[in-house]
Amino acid sequence: MEEKQPVRYSDEELAEFKALIEKKLKEAREGLEVYMEACNNAGNDTMDTSPTFKVLEEGSQVLAKEENAQQAARLFKYIKNLEAALMRIENKTYGICRVTGKLIPKERLLSVPHATMCIEAKLDSKK
DSSP states (O other): OOOOOOSSOOHHHHHHHHHHHHHHHHHHHHHHHHHHHHHHTSSOSGGGTOOOOOHHHHHHHHHHHHHHHHHHHHHHHHHHHHHHHHHHHHTTOTTBOTTTOSBOOHHHHHHSTTOOSOHHHHHHHTO
């Protein structure tokens, strides 16, 4: 006889995932704050108006600003994904693959807590 797979994670397991996600969310928000601060405080002094032409220095500053902005955008997206995962926990739909409807393995959720697809579905979507 085939063993019936659980439909969803237990409330205790959901509480574990919630604690993990809240920890990662706190870390991500702190990281985002650092990048936002770096973007906002990058050279708004009198040197911005000086007539010197330090092309290489200015180019590296622009590159650093762009990299900070890209990192901030990635963190912002990650935060939104973690917040969505918290909503799925509240709705008790967390950990259910949106493609197959099966439970995403706990190991995957521990490493990628905002995952919405099991590995099989994720690999199929890349084909």
